[in-house]
Amino acid sequence: MILSKFALKSKQFQQPVRVAMRAFADVEVEHLAGKWATYGDLENYKQGKYQIKTFNKISPVGLSRFPDDEYDIRDQDKEAANAHAILLRSHKLQESDVPQTVRAIARCGAGTNNIPVPRMTELGIPVFNTPGANANAVKELVLCGMLLGSRRIVDGVNHMKSLGEQGLARERVEKDKAMFGGRELKGKTLAVIGLGHIGSMTARDAESLGMKIKGYDPGLSVGSALKLPNTIDLADSMAAAVAGADYISINIPYIKGENGTHGIIGKDVISHFSPDAVLLNFARGELVDSEAMKEFLDSGNGRYVSDFPEDLLWNHENTIILPHLGASTEEAEDAAASMAADTIINFLETGTIVNSVNFPNTSLPDRPEGAVRFTVVNSNVPGVLAKMTEAFAAEKLNILQQINQSRGDIAYNVLDISTEGHDDVLSFKGVQEKITMIDGVVSTRIIYGTPGKGYAKNIEGVYFI
Ligand SMILES: NC(=O)C1=CN([C@@H]2O[C@H](COP(=O)(O)OP(=O)(O)OC[C@H]3O[C@@H](n4cnc5c(N)ncnc54)[C@H](O)[C@@H]3O)[C@@H](O)[C@H]2O)C=CC1
Numbered sequence: 031m032i033l034s035k036f037a038l039k040s041k042q043f044q045q046p047v048r049v050a051m052r053a054f055a056d057v058e059v060e061h062l063a064g065k066w067a068t069y070g071d072l073e074n075y076k077q078g079k080y081q082i083k084t085f086n087k088i089s090p091v092g093l094s095r096f097p098d099d100e101y102d103i104r105d106q107d108k109e110a111a112n113a114h115a116i117l118l119r120s121h122k123l124q125e126s127d128v129p130q131t132v133r134a135i136a137r138c139g140a141g142t143n144n145i146p147v148p149r150m151t152e153l154g155i156p157v158f159n160t161p162g163a164n165a166n167a168v169k170e171l172v173l174c175g176m177l178l179g180s181r182r183i184v185d186g187v188n189h190m191k192s193l194g195e196q197g198l199a200r201e202r203v204e205k206d207k208a209m210f211g212g213r214e215l216k217g218k219t220l221a222v223i224g225l226g227h228i229g230s231m232t233a234r235d236a237e238s239l240g241m242k243i244k245g246y247d248p249g250l251s252v253g254s255a256l257k258l259p260n261t262i263d264l265a266d267s268m269a270a271a272v273a274g275a276d277y278i279s280i281n282i283p284y285i286k287g288e289n290g291t292h293g294i295i296g297k298d299v300i301s302h303f304s305p306d307a308v309l310l311n312f313a314r315g316e317l318v319d320s321e322a323m324k325e326f327l328d329s330g331n332g333r334y335v336s337d338f339p340e341d342l343l344w345n346h347e348n349t350i351i352l353p354h355l356g357a358s359t360e361e362a363e364d365a366a367a368s369m370a371a372d373t374i375i376n377f378l379e380t381g382t383i384v385n386s387v388n389f390p391n392t393s394l395p396d397r398p399e400g401a402v403r404f405t406v407v408n409s410n411v412p413g414v415l416a417k418m419t420e421a422f423a424a425e426k427l428n429i430l431q432q433i434n435q436s437r438g439d440i441a442y443n444v445l446d447i448s449t450e451g452h453d454d455v456l457s458f459k460g461v462q463e464k465i466t467m468i469d470g471v472v473s474t475r476i477i478y479g480t481p482g483k484g485y486a487k488n489i490e491g492v493y494f495i
């Protein structure tokens with residue numbers, strides 16, 4: 031038995047912890063991992079499983095991707111003080127929802143504005159989403175929204191209910207229908223702002239309904255461009271795209287702060303709307319400046335169809351508001367949860383990063399037999415990689431393959447280390463501590479096939495395992 035160095039922040043756990051260190055055949059390289067005694071609840075923690083904390087109702091089809099023998103799924107009513115990953119939908123995630131043990135967060139969906147992503151980046155936690163998984167569901171509702179905005183369907187349905195209650199439905203139906211006339215989509219112009227997964231499919235399908243399509247997206251990807259109808263008129267500004275359009279669909283992310291998209295559909299853009307334009311907002315309520323929109327709706331025949339209630343707009347006579355139903359189909363819920371689960375499994379078990387909104391795509395070929403895999407999250411500053419490789423060399427540990435990627439202020443490394451000639455784990459334990467404590471390193475993992483173990487963090491110069 032070896033008495034580990036064990037840094038403790040919380041006053042309630044001021045006792046050092048004894049750890050069993052065994053021969054490599056029965057490796058416990060994590061030297062305490064999975065205990066995280068500093069962070070509470072040992073009783074409910076199951077050794078040897080990844081603990082996944084979920085918020086919102088996540089599709090059981092998606093959750094079934096997590097093998098029972100390696101994953102312990104805990105919904106938001108269950109305690110999960112030692113969660114290794116978080117899976118959520120629109121839950122507004124607080125930092126206090128994220129225990130120190132969390133290695134990753136996945137949004138079963140597209141928008142990550144409900145997650146404090148910059149803070150998670152500082153904490154070294156990759157945030158993932160599921161690009162395209164729910165896009166078809168949203169596109170169908172946008173098409174539905176155009177019809178709702180054209181044919182006075184909601185008013186008509188409400189009127190029929192009220193007539194029915196008075197016993198007048200049959201008597202009045204033919205006479206009253208004149209109050210609910212509408213217009214057709216065919217031949218009208220739709221402007222699509224944001225031609226990503228949802229926008230590109232909306233453009234394509236609206237064209238097949240006989241509409242003329244304009245579009246605006248300064249960050250158009252090749253994949254999305256290939257889906258666009260070849261008759262699309264691509265504008266070079268939002269104002270140019272919306273000018274003269276009968277319908278405008280916004281399908282862009284909501285990003286707070288400077289250069290963000292808060293209130294991007296404001297007075298300026300709205301001043302280019304046709305007086306009877308229908309704005310479809312199945313992206314986020316905060317993208318639209320409510321006051322400017324209300325002014326527009328008050329002054330003409332324009333309409334607003336949205337998936338999000340806003341104080342000034344929800345009961346305006348020219349608005350139709352839905353309760354954020356865009357992604358609420360069985361198909362979309364299954365697809366988004368499955369993709370999120372696969373992404374988390376891949377990250378936890380191999381360190382691979384795909385579809386992250388704050389970390390670089392990173393993938394190394396499979397870990398060779400007998401190797402252990404180190405992953406390191408560090409600040410993107412010069413010299414950290416050199417210190418890391420020096421630390422391995424000092425322990426005579428051979429790097430078999432490695433990859434180093436960066437994105438903004440963060441860098442991520444995956445390194446496979448040969449275990450040849452190292453049949454005890456001390457060198458790995460020692461080198462993990464050394465690497466974790468290099469200035470600029472945020473966290474490290476050793477992946478060798480045992481769920482839930484091998485994580486270490488450098489929290490303000492203190493070593494946590
Ligand atoms: N109502 C609902 O239930 C759902 C809503 N959404 C919302 O829709 C948004 C878009 O979803 P996806 O199409 O899947 O995302 P996506 O990432 O595939 O597409 C977004 C597109 O917007 C473009 N863009 C960003 N800023 C722009 C700007 N200022 N002007 C013009 N284009 C801009 C990007 O270049 C990208 O091509 C999400 O961020 C989310 O907020 C997504 C899914 C469900």
Ligand SMILES: O=C(O)C(=O)COP(=O)(O)O
Pocket residue numbers: 119120138139140141142164354356357358
């Ligand atoms: O994917 C998105 O961005 C959505 O808005 C879907 O939200 P939901 O998962 O239905 O709460």
